[in-house]
Amino acid sequence: MSTSPVDIKAWIDNRPVGRYQWLILFLCFLIVLFDGFDVAVMGFVAPAVLQDWGLSRAAFGPVMSAGMVGLAIGALAAGPYSDRLGRRKVLILAVAGFGLFSLLCAFASNPYELAGLRLLGGIALGAALPNATTLLSEYLPEGKRALLITIMFTGFNLGSGCGGFLAAWLIPHHGWHSVLLVGGLLPLLLLPVLFWLLPESPRFLATRQAPTVEIAKLLNKLGGQFDAASRFLVEARPDQSKAPVRALFSERFRLGTLSLWLTYFMGLLVIYLTMGWLPTLLRDGGLSIERAAGITGLFQIGGTVGAIVVGWIMDRRSPDRVIATSYALGGAFLLLLGAFSLESSLLALGVIAAGFCMSGAQTGLNAFAPGYYPTEMRATGVSWMLGIGRFGAILGSLIGGAVLSLGFGLPTLFVLLGLPAFVAALAILGNGLVSRRHATPALNTP
Known part of the structure; x- marks a missing residue:
């Protein structure tokens, strides 16, 4: 058992990527995959919605733009909360949010309801991507970080592409509502897995002066041998008087x-x-x-x-x-x-x-x-x-x-x-x- 001060970042940087880090990468990949699906889904169902509701493209414009505005709001709002409450909590809330609002979109009865739900869902979607990036980056060694984060981001393109194929199959058989139902159910089904397996960042816990045993437990999953007597080092903090x-x-x-x-x-x-x-x-x-x-x-x-x-x-x-x-x-x-x-x-x-x-x-x-x-x-x-x-x-x-x-x-x-x-x-x-x-x-x- 080590009682010497340990620089968490340097310790992770000097170790190979292990199974626990691959698990975190996989979980973040799934989050980004479903994020990509839900960001792009409205473009796939738009022709069917226009036909079903008898709308013009101009009338449907607010629905399309609402999601984009929500993405910006969510990204701007999520970071400060994540730095205060933790990456894991905000990320799980984001997945729950965009899953729920995508599900509710399937039951919208007019473009105004749909636009409002897309705005709220977009806020949750905008919060997910930066937090998945931040959490994963704090578990990866610097020499492998860029490659593995970019691999995670390919999930976004894959989710967007799969959404098109899924919509092409579902809409003729079950209508456009079914695509939104799938886009909501999949992230909601992922939630229990995230609660069970997704960890908090040890570097975040160290900056919040969490009990040493919590940090040691996470680092031991990466191959460490730490205990409650261990001491950990993190980056010098910015001016804490500032938000x-x-x-x-x-x-x-x-x-x-x-x-x-x-x-x-x-x-x-x-x-x-x-x-x-x-x-x-x-x-x-x-x-x-x-x-x-x-x-x-x-x-x-x-x-x-x-x-x-x-x-x-x-x-x-x-x-x-x-x-x-x-x-x-x-x-x-x-x-x-x-x-x-x-x-x-x-x-x-x-x-x-x-x-x-x-x-x-x-x-x-x-x-x-x-x-x-x-x-x-x-x-x-x-x-x-x-x-x-x-x-x-x-x-x-x-x-x-x-x-x-x-x-x-x-x-x-x-x-x-x-x-x-x-x-x-x-x-x-x-x-x-x-x-x-x-x-x-x-x-x-x-």
Whole structure:
């Protein structure tokens, strides 16, 4: 039994990934999988709902936007509560929330009820992703963290994709309500498993001065041999007179926080502009609807592979430079799309490459951000980055139609798509410069 002071982060960093960490990764993957399903589900059921209720697309717009607004609110609100109450509690509440509200959506009788429920469900969905990221990051060694977090994030794409296939099978046989019922029941069925198996972060417990025996019990599941006499070290705390949100703007974190926000905002702006309006752009250029949709789908496929590859490289090279390079290459490939003929096979390859780089960088940023903040404000830092970034997604969804209506040629439109990617690359490089100025020493915690 060890009675020497133990730096929890350094101890985890110096150990291989064990079965207990793989279990936590699997649980977080399932949460993100169901999160992705419920975020995307309204897009899959929208045509059936419009037909069933006799609505126009404009009348259904508030339902679609309500979920997006909820995602932003949930991400902004969840972080401070997680840093105060714990990652596990907030994460379980988030899963319960989006499961329940998705279930209730199946019984909505008009678009106003559906919009209100989607707003509440979106808040819960927005709280889940940053907390899953934060909890998992605090259990992983630094040398494997980026790869394993990006693997977790592939669950989001998988959940979104599976939602489409499930909706295509369920709606003809059981109606659109059945898709929402499944989207609600699956996370609710996961809740007992989370109560039983999902642990709290030992680093969070140490910062809250929890009983040493609780921390020792968790670390022993990772292969440790600690007891109640052990002492543990965690990062030096930020100014405790400040709330976590205010601490994001303290002198030490201000510039890095703003650069992370700008990077995530610009990345989501590009991705949502591309995913939302590329089919229309290609259709207006003369491609069939089927081919336009198929080529756009390649962006998502490339992004899923890119996330894992970028995460793997981040664990072996300077993470901020890897992400910046990926954003810059993504922007370059988007610029090149304007030079390709719409009938050329190079167009499809360019879309795959752009998705590989852009989504790879964006997912890599989710793995990068937890390492920038100390434990006591980590969930707030990650969730606020995601929350601010959601406004980039909302802006991308809103302005695409206006940009297309300006009558620019395809090369100019692809330039407009690519430019924010270069801004994102410069912003994350700025964060790296700020990060290297500050070391995070350990603090003895009783």
